[in-house]
Amino acid sequence: MSASSKAFNALGDPTRRAIFEKLQERPLAVVDISAGLPVSRPAVSQHLKVLKEAKLITLRTDGNKNIYELNREGILAMRNYLDKFWDDALANFKTLAENTEKENNTANK
Amino acid sequence: MSASSKAFNALGDPTRRAIFEKLQERPLAVVDISAGLPVSRPAVSQHLKVLKEAKLITLRTDGNKNIYELNREGILAMRNYLDKFWDDALANFKTLAENTEKENNTANK
C-alpha cells in the first residue's frame, strides 16, 4: 500500500477527518482531541493510529501527554499524487487524441 | 457533505482507486473497466456511481455503452482542500507561536 493510498484511506472516514481538522488549529493531546467528538477516547486512539501510519500526523510525548500534530509529509504525498495524476491524465488524453487523428487521416486516404 | 468529503470518501476504497486509476489511461466503457478487476460487473457499477457522485468521473453515453471519464472538478476540489488546509495550518501555527512568545515575555517581566 503506497503512502498516498494509506492517506486516502485514512481521510475516507468522517471521524478521522474531524480529528485531522481539529489538529489544523494546533497540536493537541489525546484528551483534547477527544473532547467534543461523539466517540469514546479509545476510538480516538485507534483513529490516531491510522492517521499516524498514513503519515498525516506525528506523535510527540510530553510527560504523560501524547501530543499529536499535523505531518506535512502525508499531506504533500496526497497533493503530489493528485497533481501528477491529473498531469498524466492530460498527457494520456493528448496522445490518445493524436492517435485517433492519425487513424482518421489514414482511413480517409 | 462537502465536495471534497465525498471525494475523500470515494477514494478511500481500494477498488474505487483502481477504477479511478484505470480511467487515467483513457475514457472507458463499463465492461472495459470491469475487465481485470477482481469484482463482478455490478460491483463496478456501484463503485462508478459513488465516484460520479463525488464528481471524480463523468458519464457519457455512446449507443449501448456508458463511457466513464475523469472529472477535473472533484480532483481539483481535493487539491484545493489540501492546499488551503496546509496554508491555514501554517497560519494557525504562526500566530500560535507568536502568542506563546508574548506570554513568555510578559511572564519574564
Place this chain on the structure above:
DNA sequence: ACTTACGGTAAGCAAATACTTACCATTAAT
C-alpha cells in the same frame, strides 16, 4: 505512598459497506 489523569491495546459487538446473484431495459448485431 496513594490517587488521579493520561492514553494505548484487546476482545467482542454493532453498524456500515462491499459484494454476489438475479433481474430488467436498451441498443447492436445477425
Place this chain on the structure above:
DNA sequence: ATTAATGGTAAGTATTTGCTTACCGTAAGT
C-alpha cells in the same frame, strides 16, 4: 425478428471497520 452485448438496480449476504467496555502501564499531583 431473434439473439448478443451492455449495464443499471434490487435484495440479500458477507466482510470490514468503527465503536464500546475492560484492562493495564506510566506520569503527575497531593
